[in-house]
Amino acid sequence: MKNKEFFYLQYNKVNWQNQEKTKINSFVDNFIIQNIISKKEGDEIKIFDIGFGIGFFLRMLQKNLSKSFKTIILEGCEPSRKNYKYFKSKPLNLKNTRLRVFNKTFLQTNTDTKFDFLTAIYVFTHFASDELNDVAQKINSMLNNEGKLILVVANEKYLEEKLKSKKDLFIERNIFEFDNQKYKEVLHYSEIPQIGTIIDYNREEKFYPDLFKRHGFNLDSKKDLDDNGFICTIFVFSKR
Numbered sequence: 346m347k348n349k350e351f352f353y354l355q356y357n358k359v360n361w362q363n364q365e366k367t368k369i370n371s372f373v374d375n376f377i378i379q380n381i382i383s384k385k386e387g388d389e390i391k392i393f394d395i396g397f398g399i400g401f402f403l404r405m406l407q408k409n410l411s412k413s414f415k416t417i418i419l420e421g422c423e424p425s426r427k428n429y430k431y432f433k434s435k436p437l438n439l440k441n442t443r444l445r446v447f448n449k450t451f452l453q454t455n456t457d458t459k460f461d462f463l464t465a466i467y468v469f470t471h472f473a474s475d476e477l478n479d480v481a482q483k484i485n486s487m488l489n490n491e492g493k494l495i496l497v498v499a500n501e502k503y504l505e506e507k508l509k510s511k512k513d514l515f516i517e518r519n520i521f522e523f524d525n526q527k528y529k530e531v532l533h534y535s536e537i538p539q540i541g542t543i544i545d546y547n548r549e550e551k552f553y554p555d556l557f558k559r560h561g562f563n564l565d566s567k568k569d570l571d572d573n574g575f576i577c578t579i580f581v582f583s584k585r
């Protein structure tokens with residue numbers, strides 16, 4: 346698909362704000378906070394959330410980390426005007442917290458902060474394969490030396506089974522090349538209860554360790570998590 350703007354403009358037509366009612370992703374968000382992010386030592390923590398939607402995860406971070414850290418620096422980007430405006434319309438508790446948000450795509454966002462964590466929760470499905478080198482390079486440049494990337498995508502096997510059983514969700518399969526290797530990707534619809542239907546690109550799982558290895562990262566861990574019947578894969582990469 347050539348129209349890169351499509352991937353955030355489609356959020357004008359769905360009701361992502363209903364995440365506040367359905368709490369979709371809160372299980373995986375909570376797992377990430379309790380098992381990865383809150384393990385960081387020291388008084389200060391700096392996190393950048395890529396494609397923060399309506400800021401559901403940013404709010405959870407603020408709430409859960411404000412007791413453990415004296416200073417919380419939260420930044421993030423969200424290109425959909427609808428999602429961004431919704432986030433801005435609801436006040437966030439700024440106790441111990443410095444917040445900076447951008448109504449831009451990740452590649453358009455500029456910040457000088459060096460982060461402990463970058464998080465990308467169901468966002469890589471909206472990057473086109475020809476953007477991924479620049480995205481990975483930018484992630485590396487935004488992390489401090491001990492920094493980590495937390496990447497969440499739909500689990501490959503779970504998705505394949507779903508696309509077999511619900512054929513109307515399938516759009517097309519492509520092969521793309523990266524570092525002289527070929528990888529599979531599938532373009533498909535995702536139906537999200539009470540929110541709407543969006544279009545996603547999912548890539549075969551082994552692509553991500555290869556991409557980030559090329560950009561100076563080691564894979565720390567990879568975990569499949571069953572979030573109320575939806576299975577996702579959580580990768581944690583750290584800088585070499």
Ligand SMILES: C[S@@+](CC[C@H](N)C(=O)[O-])C[C@H]1O[C@@H](n2cnc3c(N)ncnc32)[C@H](O)[C@@H]1O
Nearest residue numbers: 352353356396397398425450451466467468471
């Ligand atoms: C499936 S939603 C997930 C939102 C949020 N991370 C969450 O877990 O609730 C994907 C988000 O990525 C955003 N997005 C799409 N293209 C993007 C891009 N190029 N850069 C950053 N975010 C993007 C969309 O606007 C949308 O809000």
